[in-house]
Amino acid sequence: MTPELLHAHYLAMREQRLVLSFMGIVTQEIMVEYGKLIQAQEGLSENNRLILFGTFIELTQNILRYSAERSGSSENSRGIGIVLVSEQDDTFTVSSGNLVTTRAAAALAGQLAHLCTLDRDALKQLHKERRRAGPPEGSVGAGLGLIEVCRRAAAPPAYTLLPENNETVFFSLSVPIAKGLLS
Amino acid sequence: MTPLDLPSSDTTPRVSYDAGASTLLFEGESYPENVSQFYEPVFVWLRDFLAEKPAFKVVLAFSYLNTSSTKVLLDLLLQLDDYHRTGGKIEVEWHYRPALEVMQEAGEEFGEDLSLPYRLVAI
Numbered sequence: 001m002t003p004e005l006l007h008a009h010y011l012a013m014r015e016q017r018l019v020l021s022f023m024g025i026v027t028q029e030i031m032v033e034y035g036k037l038i039q040a041q042e043g044l045s046e047n048n049r050l051i052l053f054g055t056f057i058e059l060t061q062n063i064l065r066y067s068a069e070r071s072g073s074s075e076n077s078r079g080i081g082i083v084l085v086s087e088q089d090d091t092f093t094v095s096s097g098n099l100v101t102t103r104a105a106a107a108l109a110g111q112l113a114h115l116c117t118l119d120r121d122a123l124k125q126l127h128k129e130r131r132r133a134g135p136p137e138g139s140v141g142a143g144l145g146l147i148e149v150c151r152r153a154a155a156p157p158a159y160t161l162l163p164e165n166n167e168t169v170f171f172s173l174s175v176p177i178a179k180g181l182l183s
Numbered sequence: 184m185t186p187l188d189l190p191s192s193d194t195t196p197r198v199s200y201d202a203g204a205s206t207l208l209f210e211g212e213s214y215p216e217n218v219s220q221f222y223e224p225v226f227v228w229l230r231d232f233l234a235e236k237p238a239f240k241v242v243l244a245f246s247y248l249n250t251s252s253t254k255v256l257l258d259l260l261l262q263l264d265d266y267h268r269t270g271g272k273i274e275v276e277w278h279y280r281p282a283l284e285v286m287q288e289a290g291e292e293f294g295e296d297l298s299l300p301y302r303l304v305a306i
Contacts, residue, residue: 028216032193046282050247054285057214057249064216128292131254144250152285 016086023082025071026064031057038085044092048180051152052085052092055175058145059083059096067098068168090179091154097172105161105169112173115146116156123151154178184235187228195221196245200232205239213256214249222255229262238272244306246280248289260297267299274300281305 001009013021020037022030038053060083067079081098100108118126127147150157157175164170184202191197196211215221241263248256260275267273275297277290287303294301 028194047284050283050285054247054249061214061216061249061251124292128296131250131257132296144254148250 016084017088019085019087019092021082021084025078025080026060026067026083027078028064031060031064034060034083041085041092043087043179043181044177045180048178051180052094052177055094055149055152055177056083056085058149059094059173059175062145063096063098066100066104068101068104069099088176091176092179093174093176095172095174097170099164099168100161100171102163102167102169105163105171108159108171109161111143111146112157112159115150118150120151123147127151149173149175152177184232185228187225187232189224198225200228205237207239207241208244209242210244212247213245213252214247215252218249218251218255222259226259226262229259233262233266233271236271241273241275242278243275243290243293244278245286245289246283247286253289257293257296260293264297264299274302277301277303278306279303 019041020034022034035053035057038056039049041049041052044052063079063081063083065079067081069080070077071080072078079098081096083097084093084095086093086095115123127144130144130147154176157173159171159173162170162172186200186202187207188199189195189197191211194212194215196209196213198207198209200207213221243256263271263273263275277293279286279290281287287305290303294303
C-alpha cells in the first residue's frame with residue numbers, strides 16, 4: 001500500500017471513529033488480545049461492555065470457523081476476514097466481513113431476514129428452543145451465535161451479501177450495541 | 184475419587200472439585216476455540232463421580248460464556264437434572280455480579296430448564 005493510500009485509509013477510519021480493526025488470518029490468540037482491548041473500553045456501562053465483548057467474540061469466532069477464505073491445512077485452518085469496532089453517539093458497532101460459499105450465503109440470508117423480524121422476547125424464546133434442540137437440519141453452524149447477537153443488539157443488525165463470483169459471496173454484518181449509560 | 188482441578192486460561196474457566204466442601208466450581212470466562220474438547224474431561228470426570236452417588240453442590244461463577252459454551256453447559260446441567268430426578272442429592276448455585284444483567288439473565292434462563300434445586304446468588 002502506498003503512503004498516500006494508507007493516509008486515505010487512516011482518514012476514513014478516523015472519520016468512522018474506529019476503536020479497533022483487524023484484517024487477516026483470525027487466530028484464537030488475536031481474538032483474545034483484541035478482546036482484552038474491548039474489555040478495557042470506556043464510555044459504556046459494564047453490562048453493555050460485556051455485550052460488546054460477547055458480540056465481538058461471536059462474530060470473530062464465526063470468521064475463524066466458517067470463513068470460506070482460509071489459511072493453513074484443512075484440519076488446523078484459520079478463517080480470513082475483517083472485523084472492526086467503531087463508536088457513534090449512542091452506540092458502538094461491531095462489523096465483520098468474510099467470504100462465504102454461495103450455498104452458505106443463501107442459508108445466512110434466510111436466517112438473518114427471519115431474525116431481523118423478531119423482537120427481543122421472540123429471540124430469547126428461539127434461543128432457548130435452539131439451545132435445547134441443537135442446530136436445525138442443514139444449518140451452517142452459526143445458528144445460536146447469530147440469534148444471541150441479534151438479541152443483544154440495540155437495533156436489528158445490517159447485513160449485505162455481495163457475490164464475488166459463482167462460488168463465493170462477501171458477507172458483512174454490522175451490529176450496534178447500546179452504550180447503556182444513564183443520560 | 185479422581186481429583187478434578189483444571190486451572191483457568193484466557194478463554195476457559197477454572198473447573199475444580201473441592202472434596203472437603205463437596206463443591207464443584209466453575210469460575211471465569213468460557214469461549215474456547217474447541218468447546219467440546221475443553222469440556223470433555225469434565226464430562227468424563229462427572230460420569231465417574233455421579234456413579235458414586237455423592238451429595239454435592241455445583242457453583243457456576245462464570246463472568247462470560249459464548250454461545251457454544253452455553254450449549255455445552257446446558258448439556259451438563261441436564262445430566263445433573265437427571266441425577267436429581269433419580270434421587271441424587273445435588274444443588275446448583277449461579278453466582279453473578281449485579282452490574283452484569285446479561286449474566287443474571289443467563290443464570291435465570293438455565294434455571295427455567297431445570298427441576299433440581301437451583302438458586303441465583305448475587306456476589
